[in-house]
Amino acid sequence: MRELEERIRREGRVLGTDVLKVDNFLNHQVDPKLMVALGHEFAMRFADAGVTKVLTVESSGIAPAVFTALDLDVPMVFARKRKSITLSADNYTADVYSFTKQETNHIIVDKRFIQPKDSVLIIDDFLANGQAAQGMMEIITAAGANLVGAGIVIEKTFQKGRQLLNEANVRVESLARIEDFVNGQVVFANED
Numbered sequence: 001m002r003e004l005e006e007r008i009r010r011e012g013r014v015l016g017t018d019v020l021k022v023d024n025f026l027n028h029q030v031d032p033k034l035m036v037a038l039g040h041e042f043a044m045r046f047a048d049a050g051v052t053k054v055l056t057v058e059s060s061g062i063a064p065a066v067f068t069a070l071d072l073d074v075p076m077v078f079a080r081k082r083k084s085i086t087l088s089a090d091n092y093t094a095d096v097y098s099f100t101k102q103e104t105n106h107i108i109v110d111k112r113f114i115q116p117k118d119s120v121l122i123i124d125d126f127l128a129n130g131q132a133a134q135g136m137m138e139i140i141t142a143a144g145a146n147l148v149g150a151g152i153v154i155e156k157t158f159q160k161g162r163q164l165l166n167e168a169n170v171r172v173e174s175l176a177r178i179e180d181f182v183n184g185q186v187v188f189a190n191e192d
């Protein structure tokens with residue numbers, strides 16, 4: 001998506017070898033008009049998929065997810081994060097290990113909000129190692145719901161997440177695909 005790539009080029013900052021900081025429009029300060037455009041793009045790409053729920057993880061997935069849900073006219077559900085949990089029969093939970101932060105979070109969704117009849121679209125801000133997406137997939141499976149695919153704002157193709165989702169036969173739509181960082185500059189993957 002051209003508009004997003006331009007924002008990344010203009011305002012993104014590369015940290016170290018594998019992290020892109022985009023906290024002036026996505027991860028801390030949020031540009032609502034850009035979020036509307038991202039949501040519209042995801043909604044168009046999954047328009048015929050019969051989506052009934054959009055699922056993300058707090059906090060940075062919420063902005064793109066809510067505008068996708070608005071466009072699709074369905075509810076948005078965000079999994080909550082907890083350091084530790086007391087297991088409850090009323091919740092679905094999954095472990096999400098963060099390679100970046102080297103810690104495990106539990107993500108939690110109330111059983112009322114994902115039902116067996118649902119067709120769920122996952123939305124997230126980044127696809128890196130795919131651990132957040134995998135945790136959401138586990139919850140969707142536990143709920144007996146249908147996973148229609150994953151919409152990713154920024155995919156880093158050099159990390160393991162895409163392969164993990166491909167191997168699980170999940171349809172992935174990424175709005176920007178970064179294949180490398182070279183001398184602090186972003187190299188986008190060729191459009192397919």
Ligand code: G4P
Pocket residue numbers: 018019020021022027057058059060061097098099100101125126127128129130131132133156161
């Ligand atoms: P994974 O889910 O794909 O396995 O990602 P990983 O564990 O590597 O990342 C942990 C956190 O870092 C996630 O946010 C993820 O969205 C974010 N992240 C991964 N790569 C990048 C990057 O290049 N730039 C930025 N800005 N973030 C990245 P989180 O811990 O869930 O935090 P939140 O911001 O959603 O609250």
Ligand code: NA
Pocket residue numbers: 057058059060061124125126132
């Ligand atoms: Na995220």
Ligand code: NA
Pocket residue numbers: 027060125126
């Ligand atoms: Na994040």
